[in-house]
Amino acid sequence: MNILAFAVWYWEIDGGGPARRHPGRHSSTDFAFPQQQDDDGLVEGWSPGFVDYLFLAFNTSIAFSPTDTLVLSRRAKLLMMAQALISLVVIAVLAARAINTL
Numbered sequence: 001m002n003i004l005a006f007a008v009w010y011w012e013i014d015g016g017g018p019a020r021r022h023p024g025r026h027s028s029t030d031f032a033f034p035q036q037q038d039d040d041g042l043v044e045g046w047s048p049g050f051v052d053y054l055f056l057a058f059n060t061s062i063a064f065s066p067t068d069t070l071v072l073s074r075r076a077k078l079l080m081m082a083q084a085l086i087s088l089v090v091i092a093v094l095a096a097r098a099i100n101t102l
Contacts, residue, residue, distance in 0.1 A: 002090070006083045007057035011050050013075065031056065032070035061087040 011017075014030040028036070028048075035046045059067040064084040071077050 007054040011053040030073045030076040
């Protein structure tokens with residue numbers, strides 16, 4: 001649930017939401033995906049879809065970091081910190097419960 005909830009949240013906030021994002025005209029203020037970059041700057045015609053945000057949320061929960069996607073805004077950084085903290089707390093609670101059971 002953590003991954004899915006934050007994927008939807010990232011998808012909704014980036015670039016003003018899915019209604020404002022259009023292929024080729026996407027201007028993100030929150031995230032910089034590697035597909036948007038080349039040696040000359042921005043790549044024309046590529047816009048992130050929900051799966052890209054799902055992948056970002058998955059990596060944040062598993063690795064506690066955004067891996068290949070740059071986080072640009074403070075609100076996105078706070079969201080990613082919250083997601084990593086929630087994942088860490090869940091792991092700690094599960095480990096404590098497992099140790100307590102033994």
